[in-house]
Structures are given as C-alpha cells and as structure tokens.
Amino acid sequence: MNSIALILGLPLIGFIINGVIGKQLPKIVSGLLGISTILIAFILTASKLSQFVSNESFSESLKLFTFLNVDNLVLEASFKFDRLSIWMTMIITGIGTLIHVYSMAYMWNDEGFHKFFSYLNFFVFNMLMLVLGSNFLMLFFGWEGVGLCSYLLIGFWYSRPEYGKAARKAFIMNRIGDLGLLLGMFLLIHQFGTLDYDGVIEGISQGKTSAGMLTAISMLLFVGAMGKSAQIPLYTWLPDAMAGPTPVSALIHAATMVTAGIYLIVRTQVLFEMAPFTSEFIFWIGLSTSILAALIGLKQNDIKKVLAYSTVSQLGFMFVALGCGAYTTAMFHLTTHAFFKALLFLGAGSVIHGVHHEQDIRLMGGLKSKMPITYITFLIGTLAITGFPFLSGFFSKDEILTHVFEHNKIGYGLMVFSALLTGIYMFRMFFVTFHGSYRNTHFSFDKVHESPMGMTLPLIVLAVLSLIGGALNLPEYLTHQSGILANWLKPILTIEETKHAISHSTEYILIGVAILVFVTALLFTRSKYVSNHHVPKDEESTGVQGYMENKFYVDELYNTIFVKPLEGLSDILGNFFESKVISPLSFGINSVLTKVGKLNRYIQDGNIEKYLLYMVIGVVILIGINLFI
Amino acid sequence: MLSIFQNLDISHYIYLSCVLFSIGLFGVLFRRNAIVLLMCIELMLNAVNLLLAAFTEYMGDPNANGQMFVFFIMVVAAAEAAVGLAIIVMVYRNTRKTDVSFLDSLKD
Amino acid sequence: MSLFQNLPIAFLILSFITILCALYVVTSKNPVHSVLALILTFFSISAHYVLLNAQFLAIVNLMVYAGAIMVLFLFVLMLLNLNKESEPIKSNLWAIAASISAGLMLVVITASFQKAGIAIMKGNTEEIGLVKNLGRVLMTEYLVPFELSGILFIAAMVGAVLLGKKEKNSEELVNLNNS
Known part of the structure; x- marks a missing residue:
C-alpha cells in the first residue's frame, strides 16, 4: 500500500473513530488510538526519509482521483513526497506525536477528551494534506481544514462566550487571508491553466506571464500567508487563539499550522524570486511584525499571551528570511522554532496545570523548587529562543541576521533590536514565573505540584531537540561545509542560494553582536526581576508603556476602521432601508397576492357544475382558437 | 344494403353525432342529479361511437380500426359506469343526496 | 332544404x-x-x-x-x-348558460369537421362488421389493448366492490355531516 495513503489515512481514521464512537470508548483506548495513528505515521515518514537519504532523486506520488476536468483545466487529488514535504511531515508527525502524548495527561480530566483527540487527529490529517498535496487545490483544502480545526479547538471550551468569540475572530481573520490565497489561485489558473506546482513552475520558466501579473499573484498568495501565519495586519487572532487548550496552542498556534504560510512561500519560491517587489514587501512586513509583537509581548502578564506574541514575532523573523530570499534559513528557523516553541508552550501548560489553571504570571513566582523538570526544560526553551550560544535558536536566528545584514543594513539594526526585545520579554516571563516568591493567595504554595510523567516526558524530548536542533544546519564557519538542511533542500530549491558574500571575520562580528544582545537582555532582566524582586504592577502604565500594555490599540483600531462603520451601515440598513423599503415591498407583494387570491375564490367555490361549465368554455375557446387563428 | 349509401355522405353522420354530443353536453351542464349526469355522459360517448363507425365506413378500412375503437370506448364506458355508480351510492349513503349542487366540499 | x-x-x-x-x-x-x-x-x-x-x-x-x-x-x-x-330545477340563468355553452360547442365541432371536407363514403363489404373479421383484428393487431382492457375491468370491479362495501362508521359520518 502506498505510504502516502497510510500517512494521510491514519489520522483520518483516528478522527473518524474517535469522532463517531469516541464517547463509548474508554479514555485510555481513545487516547492511545489518537497517539498511535500519529506515531505510526511518523515512523512511516521516517522510513521514507531513509529512502530519500539513500537515493538522491527519490520521490513518491499518489493520485487518488480526478477532482475536476473541464475544458483544459484538470484538477487532481494528488499527493507527492518530495524533500520539502517530507521535512514538513517529519515536523508535523514528530511534534504531533509528542503533543498527543502530552495531551493525554493534560486533558485526562476533561469532559471532551474524545472530542479533543478527534479534532487533533483531524488537524494532523488536514495539515498533512496541506504539505503533501502536489497542487494548490490540495493545499487549499488542507489550508481550510486546519483553519476549521483551529476554530474548533480555540472554541473547545465553548461554554465560555469569550472563547467562542476568540474562535470566531480567528476564523474570520483567516477568511480574509484565504480570500487572497483563493484569488491568487484563480489568477494562477487564468495565467497558467493549471494549479500543479510543477506546471506553474514550468509556466514561469517558459515566461508565460508578465512581471506585473507575477507580482499580483505573489502578493495575493502572501496575503493568504499573512492570515495563516499571523502577520501585520492580520495577526490579532493569534494571541486571542490562546483560549484553546494549551496543547492546541503548542501544536497548532506555534509549531505547525501557523508555519503554513512559510511553507506556501517556500513551495512557490520561484514566483517570489521573480517578483522582487513582493519579496521586499514580505521583508518589511515580517520585520515590523516581529518588532511590534515583541514590544507588545514585553508588557503581557498572561503566560500564554507572552508566548503567543513571541510566536508572532518569530514568524516575523521567518518572513524576514523569506524576504531576503533565504529559504533554507526560513525552513531552518521554522524547524528550530517548532522545537523550542512547542517546548515553551507545553512547559507553560505544565505550569498552568501545576498552579491550578492560573495563567497570570503575577500570581506565580518561585516555582522552580516545586517543578524542577518543568523549570529546567523551560529554561532550555528560553535559552534556545533568546539565542544562547550553540543552542538551536542561536544558529537559526544568527543565520537570519547574517542574511539580513547582507540584504539591508537598517533592517539589520532593527532585527537586532527585535532580538534584544525577544530576550527581554522571554527572560522577564521566565524570572517572574520561576524565581522570586510565590504570590498567589488563593492557591497555597504547598499544593503546587510537578506534572505527571505523561507531560514531563514530551518536555524532556523537546528540550533535547531544542538543545541539539542547531545541528540540523550548522553554519559554514564552524564546519567548513554547508549544513544538513541546506544540502537536503538544495535539489528542490530552483535557484542557487546566494553564497555568503561577507567574510568570516564579519560573520564573527555578527555573532559577537548576537551574543552581546543575549547577554544584555539577560543581565537587564535579571537585575530588574531577580535582584530587585520587581513584579509587574496592576495599575495602568502611561505613555509608550501604556500603549504596549494595550497592544498598541490595534484591536480597537480595527474595531473603529472596520467593525464600527459596518455596524453603522447595518444599523442604517436595518432601521431605515428595511422598514421603509424592504418591508413595504414584501408586504405589498403579499397584499396584492392576497387580493388576487380573494378574487380567485369566487371562481373556485367548490361547485362541480360551475367547474364543468368553465371546462366546456375552455374547450370551446381552445377549439375555436385552433379553427380560426 | 349498399344501395342506400349511394347518396349519403359522411357529413350527415357528422351533423348527427355533433347534435347528439351537444345534447349530452347540455344535459351534463343542466341537470343536477348525478345519475342523470352519468347517463348524459353515456350519451356523449355514444355520439362518438356512432361517428367512429361512420368513419370506418367512410374510409373503407378492411381492418375496421374505427370499430375497434368503439369496442374499447365501450369497455371504458362500462368500467366508468360501474365505478361512477358505486361512488354515487357511496355519496348517497353518506349525505342522503345525489344532487351535485350540494357536493361542494372541494372548496374547503 | x-x-x-x-x-x-x-x-x-x-x-x-x-x-x-x-x-x-x-x-x-x-x-x-x-x-x-x-x-x-x-x-x-x-x-x-x-x-x-x-x-x-x-x-x-x-x-x-x-x-x-x-x-x-x-x-x-x-x-x-x-x-x-x-x-x-335549476334557475333560468343556468339553462341559458348551459344552452349557450352546448350550442357553441356544437358550432365549433361541426365547424372543425367541416374543414375536413365532404365526400361520398367509399363503403365496405358486408363482412367487415362481422364477428369473424373483428375477432381476427382484435386478437392480432389489438391484442395488448384487449388484454389491458381485461385488467381495467378487474380494477373497476374491485374498485366498485370496495366503494360499495358498507363502512362500519357510515352512520357516524351521516351524523357528522348533518350536524
């Protein structure tokens, strides 16, 4: 049997079984079912990976059926393993397995246990469809599917109205992006007559379309990526998405789904290479997103909100890399980010679990003595994201910075600032949570406990991955050869990545700057939050800090620009148009019909004789018409 | 017997059966007793039968297709009379009337 | 005339x-x-x-x-x-309406037959209307309609019997209609 079918089908089977008869199954069975489907998919992918390693040009495809066949347009439900999709599949199934294991412990006491696992499996299925599809159509199906799962899982505890609101917000914001993607796909069909990746690439190489059209298509695709990957201006849904259970935040809103935008751009890199304007646009959007999100993250007090803004910021980093044309680097940061952000989120979940569902870091503190494993793994995650030398995040972020330095010097300065902010908000959160003294008066410190094995085990695995993840793509100055990932992706990258034009000495200076930034952030936050025992206050901050605390009023801005006018318009339509135009019109039609009906009633009085007479008259008229006309 | 047709043409039969048909139709419209209505319908059917027989003669059809149709019309008429009379008996049993003017429950 | x-x-x-x-x-x-x-x-x-x-x-x-x-x-x-x-007896209005309708019908159908033209009948031999000839045609060309009319008769018979059967609650129906 085709392994693609198995890899795709297993999560689907898990979803169906858990979704249909999950309630009747014991929790252990339904949980293990959820885990095992993903685990087997992971093992299968790994075995495929070994085939890829041994065979340079190995690829495997699966054509299920022809979806649509009109005129010259043929849309097929087909899937393909190539080096990019298998890399993504490894991340999705690998981290997916760990998070499923974690979820089993985390969600054990929840009523919706089966529902949760069926949704998670369905998500994995859709995500795999997204990355394995060999054309835009399959990507779009997966794209919408993960959006749906995201909506379902954000609103998982739907009895809380604000969670439902957050889910709707995420769904609607994603729709805006999806519209861009859809329009981009229509343009692709219009220009190339196909949605196949290969067909599109071939069409571009044959110069079938103009540069302007390429820019338009790439911009529209990027709008799609913007929505899914939470970039300015469509990022506000992601922090609100933290309403969902924490494993969901880790899997969907940090490690996998939000990287779909990155994947889309790497997949269609040819397009973006040919559209320099779009690349530049992506660069600046990514840069401003990373700084804005980091600034907001500085002032957040909800442990998951901080991580959410951090995710937005890190996604901005990836888009910056894409804007520079450094696709390998973006994929590298995507991978390491998946490791350490999943670790951080799961760690946060463990903390929340330990302090009885309290998420405010102001009400934590001193947790390190009570939760040693969580503490150490969380520390590794924090160090990895802030760029502690030789941890995974250090290499990937450094690579991005180097590319940016080559690309644009001002951009480099801003990126360094953003990296500094990353260090500050992460250490702030870390110190406030784990150091100092415990501050919650409603939940005694004695009851704080370490999480069970099922939760700490994935943490440990992810911590190890975060530690050594950098080995996937060691920089050239250390090993004097290109990294594993760079070699891996080279065959599918259509253009040669620009070799570093800068000398090794400059690189060492850049590394020095990066380490300096890390140390500055560490020392600053340590002196403020550990030595001085500073705790964020409740009262309103003023000035710039106030803006940061209130997320720069972006939500309010969107409210004023989009929601209020729309509401006003609906008010006008509802109060004036409806009552003065629509109702009179429809009631008028109604009354006319009623009157006609009343007239008709005189004819239809139920008397058979009259009916007979009418019938005879009718027949006479018909024959008469036939005769004389 | 052929000799009597020497001067006879089809139009005379047409007039005759048209008159019969119209008389039947007048009865259907004018009378109120359901049984008489049925009888008037039989009259109309017979007018048609007569015309069919006349056309057979007119066409000189050796297969007598027109007469065949008369047979089938008779079949239908017999069946119709049986069911119609059963319905009238049924109606009479329920309402003690056979007057179609009072059968106006269609309007409800 | x-x-x-x-x-x-x-x-x-x-x-x-x-x-x-x-x-x-x-x-x-x-x-x-x-x-x-x-x-x-x-x-x-x-x-x-x-x-x-x-x-x-x-x-x-x-x-x-x-x-x-x-x-x-x-x-x-x-x-x-x-x-x-x-x-x-029905009102005069009804009599007038019925006679006019029937008269009109008479006019239109005779008019429509008029269009067919007037011709002397060809005439047939005497044997045409005898059982021998009719039976042959009925059993060959018109076999299927012939059988079907048999089925029609059965259906009509069953229907008539069903309709004519006295219902148990017919008395109640009468009361209902009279009230």
Whole structure:
C-alpha cells in the first residue's frame, strides 16, 4: 500500500473513530488510538526519509482521483513526497506525536477528551494534506481544514462566550487571508491553466506571464500567508487563539499550522524570486511584525499571551528570511522554532496545570523548587529562543541576521533590536514565573505540584531537540561545509542560494553582536526581576508603556476602521432601508397576492357544475382558437 | 344494403353525432342529479361511437380500426359506469343526496 | 332544404328518433323516464350501426349498453329510491348558460369537421362488421389493448366492490355531516 495513503489515512481514521464512537470508548483506548495513528505515521515518514537519504532523486506520488476536468483545466487529488514535504511531515508527525502524548495527561480530566483527540487527529490529517498535496487545490483544502480545526479547538471550551468569540475572530481573520490565497489561485489558473506546482513552475520558466501579473499573484498568495501565519495586519487572532487548550496552542498556534504560510512561500519560491517587489514587501512586513509583537509581548502578564506574541514575532523573523530570499534559513528557523516553541508552550501548560489553571504570571513566582523538570526544560526553551550560544535558536536566528545584514543594513539594526526585545520579554516571563516568591493567595504554595510523567516526558524530548536542533544546519564557519538542511533542500530549491558574500571575520562580528544582545537582555532582566524582586504592577502604565500594555490599540483600531462603520451601515440598513423599503415591498407583494387570491375564490367555490361549465368554455375557446387563428 | 349509401355522405353522420354530443353536453351542464349526469355522459360517448363507425365506413378500412375503437370506448364506458355508480351510492349513503349542487366540499 | 335532399328515408327517420329520445333524456324530470328514453336512443343508434355495416357492433351495443349498463342505472335509481320527480330545477340563468355553452360547442365541432371536407363514403363489404373479421383484428393487431382492457375491468370491479362495501362508521359520518 502506498505510504502516502497510510500517512494521510491514519489520522483520518483516528478522527473518524474517535469522532463517531469516541464517547463509548474508554479514555485510555481513545487516547492511545489518537497517539498511535500519529506515531505510526511518523515512523512511516521516517522510513521514507531513509529512502530519500539513500537515493538522491527519490520521490513518491499518489493520485487518488480526478477532482475536476473541464475544458483544459484538470484538477487532481494528488499527493507527492518530495524533500520539502517530507521535512514538513517529519515536523508535523514528530511534534504531533509528542503533543498527543502530552495531551493525554493534560486533558485526562476533561469532559471532551474524545472530542479533543478527534479534532487533533483531524488537524494532523488536514495539515498533512496541506504539505503533501502536489497542487494548490490540495493545499487549499488542507489550508481550510486546519483553519476549521483551529476554530474548533480555540472554541473547545465553548461554554465560555469569550472563547467562542476568540474562535470566531480567528476564523474570520483567516477568511480574509484565504480570500487572497483563493484569488491568487484563480489568477494562477487564468495565467497558467493549471494549479500543479510543477506546471506553474514550468509556466514561469517558459515566461508565460508578465512581471506585473507575477507580482499580483505573489502578493495575493502572501496575503493568504499573512492570515495563516499571523502577520501585520492580520495577526490579532493569534494571541486571542490562546483560549484553546494549551496543547492546541503548542501544536497548532506555534509549531505547525501557523508555519503554513512559510511553507506556501517556500513551495512557490520561484514566483517570489521573480517578483522582487513582493519579496521586499514580505521583508518589511515580517520585520515590523516581529518588532511590534515583541514590544507588545514585553508588557503581557498572561503566560500564554507572552508566548503567543513571541510566536508572532518569530514568524516575523521567518518572513524576514523569506524576504531576503533565504529559504533554507526560513525552513531552518521554522524547524528550530517548532522545537523550542512547542517546548515553551507545553512547559507553560505544565505550569498552568501545576498552579491550578492560573495563567497570570503575577500570581506565580518561585516555582522552580516545586517543578524542577518543568523549570529546567523551560529554561532550555528560553535559552534556545533568546539565542544562547550553540543552542538551536542561536544558529537559526544568527543565520537570519547574517542574511539580513547582507540584504539591508537598517533592517539589520532593527532585527537586532527585535532580538534584544525577544530576550527581554522571554527572560522577564521566565524570572517572574520561576524565581522570586510565590504570590498567589488563593492557591497555597504547598499544593503546587510537578506534572505527571505523561507531560514531563514530551518536555524532556523537546528540550533535547531544542538543545541539539542547531545541528540540523550548522553554519559554514564552524564546519567548513554547508549544513544538513541546506544540502537536503538544495535539489528542490530552483535557484542557487546566494553564497555568503561577507567574510568570516564579519560573520564573527555578527555573532559577537548576537551574543552581546543575549547577554544584555539577560543581565537587564535579571537585575530588574531577580535582584530587585520587581513584579509587574496592576495599575495602568502611561505613555509608550501604556500603549504596549494595550497592544498598541490595534484591536480597537480595527474595531473603529472596520467593525464600527459596518455596524453603522447595518444599523442604517436595518432601521431605515428595511422598514421603509424592504418591508413595504414584501408586504405589498403579499397584499396584492392576497387580493388576487380573494378574487380567485369566487371562481373556485367548490361547485362541480360551475367547474364543468368553465371546462366546456375552455374547450370551446381552445377549439375555436385552433379553427380560426 | 349498399344501395342506400349511394347518396349519403359522411357529413350527415357528422351533423348527427355533433347534435347528439351537444345534447349530452347540455344535459351534463343542466341537470343536477348525478345519475342523470352519468347517463348524459353515456350519451356523449355514444355520439362518438356512432361517428367512429361512420368513419370506418367512410374510409373503407378492411381492418375496421374505427370499430375497434368503439369496442374499447365501450369497455371504458362500462368500467366508468360501474365505478361512477358505486361512488354515487357511496355519496348517497353518506349525505342522503345525489344532487351535485350540494357536493361542494372541494372548496374547503 | 338541401340538407335533407336525396337522403334515404331510413336514415332520416332513425336520426329523428335518436335526437328526439336524446332530448327527452336530458329534459325529463323523472330519472326513470330518462333511463327508458336513453335505452330507446341506444336502440336507434344500433339501427344506425346496422346501416353502417357494423352488425356485430349493433348487437354488442344493445347487449352491453341497453342490456347491462342501463339496467344497472335503473337498478341504482330504484335502490336509492329516486324514481320520483324529486330533482329541483335549476334557475333560468343556468339553462341559458348551459344552452349557450352546448350550442357553441356544437358550432365549433361541426365547424372543425367541416374543414375536413365532404365526400361520398367509399363503403365496405358486408363482412367487415362481422364477428369473424373483428375477432381476427382484435386478437392480432389489438391484442395488448384487449388484454389491458381485461385488467381495467378487474380494477373497476374491485374498485366498485370496495366503494360499495358498507363502512362500519357510515352512520357516524351521516351524523357528522348533518350536524
């Protein structure tokens, strides 16, 4: 049997079984079912990976059926393993397995246990469809599917109205992006007559379309990526998405789904290479997103909100890399980010679990003595994201910075600032949570406990991955050869990545700057939050800090620009148009019909004789018409 | 017997059966007793039968297709009379009337 | 009158009787008289059949119509005790409307037949209307309709029996309708 079918089908089977008869199954069975489907998919992918390693040009495809066949347009439900999709599949199934294991412990006491696992499996299925599809159509199906799962899982505890609101917000914001993607796909069909990746690439190489059209298509695709990957201006849904259970935040809103935008751009890199304007646009959007999100993250007090803004910021980093044309680097940061952000989120979940569902870091503190494993793994995650030398995040972020330095010097300065902010908000959160003294008066410190094995085990695995993840793509100055990932992706990258034009000495200076930034952030936050025992206050901050605390009023801005006018318009339509135009019109039609009906009633009085007479008259008229006309 | 047709043409039969048909139709419209209505319908059917027989003669059809149709019309008429009379008996049993003017429950 | 010129006397007399009886069927106030007049009409139509070389048809018409169906009508009339002049007469308006409609119908159908043109009948041999010939055609060309009409009869019979069966709650229905 085709392994693609198995890899795709297993999560689907898990979803169906858990979704249909999950309630009747014991929790252990339904949980293990959820885990095992993903685990087997992971093992299968790994075995495929070994085939890829041994065979340079190995690829495997699966054509299920022809979806649509009109005129010259043929849309097929087909899937393909190539080096990019298998890399993504490894991340999705690998981290997916760990998070499923974690979820089993985390969600054990929840009523919706089966529902949760069926949704998670369905998500994995859709995500795999997204990355394995060999054309835009399959990507779009997966794209919408993960959006749906995201909506379902954000609103998982739907009895809380604000969670439902957050889910709707995420769904609607994603729709805006999806519209861009859809329009981009229509343009692709219009220009190339196909949605196949290969067909599109071939069409571009044959110069079938103009540069302007390429820019338009790439911009529209990027709008799609913007929505899914939470970039300015469509990022506000992601922090609100933290309403969902924490494993969901880790899997969907940090490690996998939000990287779909990155994947889309790497997949269609040819397009973006040919559209320099779009690349530049992506660069600046990514840069401003990373700084804005980091600034907001500085002032957040909800442990998951901080991580959410951090995710937005890190996604901005990836888009910056894409804007520079450094696709390998973006994929590298995507991978390491998946490791350490999943670790951080799961760690946060463990903390929340330990302090009885309290998420405010102001009400934590001193947790390190009570939760040693969580503490150490969380520390590794924090160090990895802030760029502690030789941890995974250090290499990937450094690579991005180097590319940016080559690309644009001002951009480099801003990126360094953003990296500094990353260090500050992460250490702030870390110190406030784990150091100092415990501050919650409603939940005694004695009851704080370490999480069970099922939760700490994935943490440990992810911590190890975060530690050594950098080995996937060691920089050239250390090993004097290109990294594993760079070699891996080279065959599918259509253009040669620009070799570093800068000398090794400059690189060492850049590394020095990066380490300096890390140390500055560490020392600053340590002196403020550990030595001085500073705790964020409740009262309103003023000035710039106030803006940061209130997320720069972006939500309010969107409210004023989009929601209020729309509401006003609906008010006008509802109060004036409806009552003065629509109702009179429809009631008028109604009354006319009623009157006609009343007239008709005189004819239809139920008397058979009259009916007979009418019938005879009718027949006479018909024959008469036939005769004389 | 052929000799009597020497001067006879089809139009005379047409007039005759048209008159019969119209008389039947007048009865259907004018009378109120359901049984008489049925009888008037039989009259109309017979007018048609007569015309069919006349056309057979007119066409000189050796297969007598027109007469065949008369047979089938008779079949239908017999069946119709049986069911119609059963319905009238049924109606009479329920309402003690056979007057179609009072059968106006269609309007409800 | 040119219409009646050169017509065989037999045809004229028969037609006269037919129309007269038919008119009586329609206008008689007593339903039983109507039935008897209708039987007379059928007799005269049968005579027409004989004139038209349709001898078998004439016999069947007498047996089926005059013999069976009309007896059935008479039987039902007696059963329902309607053999008196119980029928209320309709208003003049109705009489006028009915005569106008029927007259118009007469005009249009004769007009439409007029278009077909007038021609002398070709005439047939005498054997055409005999059982031998008709039976052959009926059993060859018209076999399927013939069988189907058998099924129709069964259906009609079953329907009539079902309808005529006395329902248990018919008395209640009467009460319901009277109240």
